[in-house]
Amino acid sequence: MKLHMPLKKDQLIEVLMQNGDVIIHLSGINKRFGMAQVLSDVNFDLRQGEVHALVGENGAGKTTLMNVLYGLVPRDSGEVFIRGNRFGSVTTSKVKKAGVALIPQKLQMLSNLSVAENLFINLWPRSKKTGLISWKQMEAQAEKLLVKVNLSIDPKRKMSTLSYVDQQMVVITRMLFAEKADVILLDEPTAPLVEREINLLFEFIESLKKDGYSFIYISHFLNEVFRICDRATVLRDGKVVFTRDVKSLTMSELITGMVGEDVELFPKRKHKIEEPIFQVNNLNVSPLIKDFNLTLCRGEILGIAGIKGSGRTELARAICGLDVKQGGEIFLEGNLLKIRDVEDALSCGVGYLTEDRVKWGLVGVRPLYENATLTFLKKITSKLGLIKQKEEMETVRGFIKTYDIRTTGPKQSARNLSGGNQQKVILSKLLGADLKILFLDDPTFGVDVKAKTHVYRIMNDFVESGNSIVLISSDVFEMVAMCDRIHILRDGSVGETYERGRITEKYLQEVLAHES
Amino acid sequence: MNLNKKFESIFPVKKEKRTRSTIVVLLLDNFVWLLVAVLLIVAYFTTPVFFKSSNLVNILTQSSVLAMLVLAETICLISGYFDMSIESTLIFTSVFAAWLMAPHPAASGLELNGIVGIFAIMAAGAIIGAVNGFLIAYMKMNAFIATLAMSIFLLGSCVTISQGNTIGPFPDSFAFFGEGKIGPIPAPIVVLVAVYIIFNFVLKRTPFARKLYAVGGNPNAAQASGVNVKRVVFSAYVLSGLISAIGGLVLSGRMGSAVLHMTRDNLMYAFAAAVIGGVSPFGGEGRIVSVFGGVILLMMINKLLIIAHVDPFLITGASGLIIFIAMLILTIKQNLILED
Numbered sequence: 001m002k003l004h005m006p007l008k009k010d011q012l013i014e015v016l017m018q019n020g021d022v023i024i025h026l027s028g029i030n031k032r033f034g035m036a037q038v039l040s041d042v043n044f045d046l047r048q049g050e051v052h053a054l055v056g057e058n059g060a061g062k063t064t065l066m067n068v069l070y071g072l073v074p075r076d077s078g079e080v081f082i083r084g085n086r087f088g089s090v091t092t093s094k095v096k097k098a099g100v101a102l103i104p105q106k107l108q109m110l111s112n113l114s115v116a117e118n119l120f121i122n123l124w125p126r127s128k129k130t131g132l133i134s135w136k137q138m139e140a141q142a143e144k145l146l147v148k149v150n151l152s153i154d155p156k157r158k159m160s161t162l163s164y165v166d167q168q169m170v171v172i173t174r175m176l177f178a179e180k181a182d183v184i185l186l187d188e189p190t191a192p193l194v195e196r197e198i199n200l201l202f203e204f205i206e207s208l209k210k211d212g213y214s215f216i217y218i219s220h221f222l223n224e225v226f227r228i229c230d231r232a233t234v235l236r237d238g239k240v241v242f243t244r245d246v247k248s249l250t251m252s253e254l255i256t257g258m259v260g261e262d263v264e265l266f267p268k269r270k271h272k273i274e275e276p277i278f279q280v281n282n283l284n285v286s287p288l289i290k291d292f293n294l295t296l297c298r299g300e301i302l303g304i305a306g307i308k309g310s311g312r313t314e315l316a317r318a319i320c321g322l323d324v325k326q327g328g329e330i331f332l333e334g335n336l337l338k339i340r341d342v343e344d345a346l347s348c349g350v351g352y353l354t355e356d357r358v359k360w361g362l363v364g365v366r367p368l369y370e371n372a373t374l375t376f377l378k379k380i381t382s383k384l385g386l387i388k389q390k391e392e393m394e395t396v397r398g399f400i401k402t403y404d405i406r407t408t409g410p411k412q413s414a415r416n417l418s419g420g421n422q423q424k425v426i427l428s429k430l431l432g433a434d435l436k437i438l439f440l441d442d443p444t445f446g447v448d449v450k451a452k453t454h455v456y457r458i459m460n461d462f463v464e465s466g467n468s469i470v471l472i473s474s475d476v477f478e479m480v481a482m483c484d485r486i487h488i489l490r491d492g493s494v495g496e497t498y499e500r501g502r503i504t505e506k507y508l509q510e511v512l513a514h515e516s
Numbered sequence: 517m518n519l520n521k522k523f524e525s526i527f528p529v530k531k532e533k534r535t536r537s538t539i540v541v542l543l544l545d546n547f548v549w550l551l552v553a554v555l556l557i558v559a560y561f562t563t564p565v566f567f568k569s570s571n572l573v574n575i576l577t578q579s580s581v582l583a584m585l586v587l588a589e590t591i592c593l594i595s596g597y598f599d600m601s602i603e604s605t606l607i608f609t610s611v612f613a614a615w616l617m618a619p620h621p622a623a624s625g626l627e628l629n630g631i632v633g634i635f636a637i638m639a640a641g642a643i644i645g646a647v648n649g650f651l652i653a654y655m656k657m658n659a660f661i662a663t664l665a666m667s668i669f670l671l672g673s674c675v676t677i678s679q680g681n682t683i684g685p686f687p688d689s690f691a692f693f694g695e696g697k698i699g700p701i702p703a704p705i706v707v708l709v710a711v712y713i714i715f716n717f718v719l720k721r722t723p724f725a726r727k728l729y730a731v732g733g734n735p736n737a738a739q740a741s742g743v744n745v746k747r748v749v750f751s752a753y754v755l756s757g758l759i760s761a762i763g764g765l766v767l768s769g770r771m772g773s774a775v776l777h778m779t780r781d782n783l784m785y786a787f788a789a790a791v792i793g794g795v796s797p798f799g800g801e802g803r804i805v806s807v808f809g810g811v812i813l814l815m816m817i818n819k820l821l822i823i824a825h826v827d828p829f830l831i832t833g834a835s836g837l838i839i840f841i842a843m844l845i846l847t848i849k850q851n852l853i854l855e856d
Contacts, residue, residue: 322740343742352740360740363733365800374730374741377723386721429741 021048022081023183023214024069024100029078031064031238038064039238042078046183051205051215053225053246056235057258057448058418062218065235066185070102071095101181105188107171109159116142116155119174145177150207165197169204176213185216190224191446194308195474195513202228220446222254223477223505236260259449266481267453269460271500273484274298278350278437278468283328285311285318290492292328294470296437301459301469303479306489307512312472313355315489316439320352321345322360332436346375349436353426353443355472357419361426364415368407369396371414372425375433399428404454420451427458438462441472456482476505476512490515547849548793548809551842555816563823571819573702579815580704581606581770581779583808584763585786586793587715588756590807593790594719595752596732596799597652597659601667602760603783605644607776608670609764613637614683614774617690622681630689637768638761644670645757649750674776684773694769704766711762716804728752733800788839789814792846813842 031039067073071092142155234257278296288311306312318325354360696703730738793810795802
């Protein structure tokens with residue numbers, strides 16, 4: 001057992017001498033929740049003017065570490081230094097005073113007030129004579145701030161009328177200048193953004209970095225680590241695996257560090273593509289999709305690449321009966337399908353995996369087994385109209401085994417499962433409905449690496465047994481590795497098509513960035 | 517299977533340890549019965565008279581009408597909606613049946629026989645539910661507004677039909693549901709138990725119930741899983757109206773005649789009992805066994821306060837306070853589960 005004695009003054013000075021530009025220094029942080037050691041002996045430091053990525057799987061301790069630093073969770077032991085000052089008890093107000101600000105995914109802002117008002121929450125400039133808020137002064141000051149950070153946003157605009165990325169940048173600006181912070185903790189900032197907005201945000205971060213501001217960057221998207229970060233610290237099971245310069249780091253090293261073993265992220269599959277079985281002709285979905293055509297072969301994974309908001313989701317939803325379409329014919333194995341709702345689509349063998357599993361995927365308050373069988377209740381209903389409980393349980397236990405769903409049992413509430421396991425439950429409910437065509441919309445979004453690999457395996461198994469998949473995804477690595485063909489969605493119909501091996505991740509990324 | 521083995525060879529399965537004794541789970545699931553037990557113990561020491569068998573039978577008989585309203589509301593709440601018109605449906609069906617059957621100057625003069633009357637009363641309830649369901653599920657009308665308007669309309673219709681009179685008496689075959697006995701057991705208790713057993717079974721074993729819970733828990737996910745959400749919500753309202761009408765049947769039988777003010781204030785009690793019985797006001801959750809516990813708890817509180825000679829002017833307030841405490845305990849329990 002390691003004891004953490006408080007450092008003596010001369011030792012402290014020594015620490016500071018060694019790390020001249022270190023702003024935040026965490027050493028030997030331990031945290032235990034009940035039986036689980038969430039953080040053990042974690043060392044972490046942040047240098048001035050760097051973007052430091054904090055990566056790890058779900059449950060690796062990233063969030064807990066940030067919560068310890070931000071005073072939201074008390075640590076069990078370990079030292080916290082900010083600019084050389086040792087923090088005995090870390091409280092949010094003290095940390096904020098020391099210049100650290102957390103930007104959570106759910107932005108803290110007053111969305112019905114103007115940008116200027118948001119920039120100066122609680123610090124609104126007052127008129128000297130009356131003591132009332134001086135709007136003129138506030139707007140002038142806001143204008144100045146926004147110019148300073150190169151944002152062209154009208155300070156009089158209501159916060160709610162801005163795009164998410166603009167809101168993010170306004171909130172960051174407020175933290176930096178009104179609240180005088182110089183260290184920003186960003187928690188999954190790009191999750192709701194489209195490619196063009198991500199570029200905007202990165203440019204913004206890049207320019208602030210040059211002015212000496214520092215960032216801790218938590219993200220699920222590993223490719224972003226290489227785009228924006230200077231150093232990366234990988235956490236696994238509450239321990240630091242390594243902290244390294246990103247320049248000397250490769251993607252596979254990063255993944256290996258996170259997972260702990262050499263992982264083949266994309267498992268091999270037999271590419272056995274046969275005759276065309278599924279066809280969509282002249283599909284129209286207002287307002288985005290116009291005269292869209294698609295032909296899918298047996299055993300094929302077809303990618304549809306497009307940015308968020310390009311209509312890729314609407315397209316899949318309309319085909320699968322979830323939204324209304326304004327015309328278009330759908331053929332499966334030569335038969336014209338009449339799909340008016342999801343029930344029709346499922347009974348024809350066409351299913352859709354949602355991009356938003358909380359909103360469209362699961363009934364959170366109901367147990368796992370009820371979720372897993374919801375799409376094929378008819379199959380497990382007896383002639384008397386009652387559910388065959390035994391058969392149902394066996395089916396669900398089969399799912400749990402085959403798809404490796406980590407759960408306490410079939411009766412666990414769906415909302416208590418982790419993201420990856422929720423995704424596996426949704427997949428199993430679709431696969432249980434005996435589908436031939438599966439539309440997967442961002443199937444590995446917010447899913448950790450192990451579960452990702454498993455989702456890919458499930459996909460491979462599905463197509464190898466003679467079915468077909470349409471894959472829609474923001475993850476260019478996934479698209480390039482998994483798809484036999486990739487259609488680029490442009491102006492509501494297919495722009496170009498790339499065969500497998502004819503397109504690189506980088507090129508696809510550029511194409512998509514260009515689209516937005 | 518082979519897929520799993522392949523996967524396990526790469527990632528050794530870590531079994532998550534998270535055990536909670538089944539007794540604790542059972543207790544949390546049936547928390548309302550724990551409250552009932554506590555109340556029984558309190559009653560045992562303070563008011564032993566409470567345990568006279570005639571008193572217990574009395575409680576059950578009296579709770580039969582409220583129990584129907586609670587069940588009607590429960591079905592609606594599970595579907596994620598609610599019904600403000602259940603009590604009015606009950607009164608309306610009763611007045612309507614009296615109008616059809618009773619030999620009374622204010623009645624229709626048809627003097628239909630009891631059996632036809634029973635069908636008429638149920639049909640009326642189902643139709644009222646169907647109108648509610650159509651407005652809410654298909655016309656996307658707000659549930660509060662639609663059922664409140666329905667409630668006002670029904671009570672108004674009662675006034676018109678009865679012209680303010682008490683219409684009666686009901687035929688004997690009808691009175692059986694209120695006054696009759698099957699063996700030693702009063703008919704209302706038989707109806708109560710039968711309806712609850714049937715719905716307990718329905719909600720546990722039928723595909724319809726699965727869809728009902730799914731729609732209440734997350735209508736989007738239900739739709740994406742191929743559930744016809746509108747049809748399910750519609751059916752929930754039809755059931756709600758039908759069960760309210762059964763309540764009307766029992767009450768008519770007990771009163772012997774129909775009058776506008778035959779029941780009052782039971783709507784809010786119905787909500788309270790359902791929620792105390794573990795039905796989520798947000799939809800998707802609720803078990804019949806616990807809901808029954810909620811009914812019993814509410815009736816016991818009232819009865820105990822009366823037997824204990826609490827000042828009649830205090831009783832409503834006191835029972836309100838106890839309901840409030842019960843809700844508070846339940847909320848704390850709920851929070852404990854969520855934190856887990």
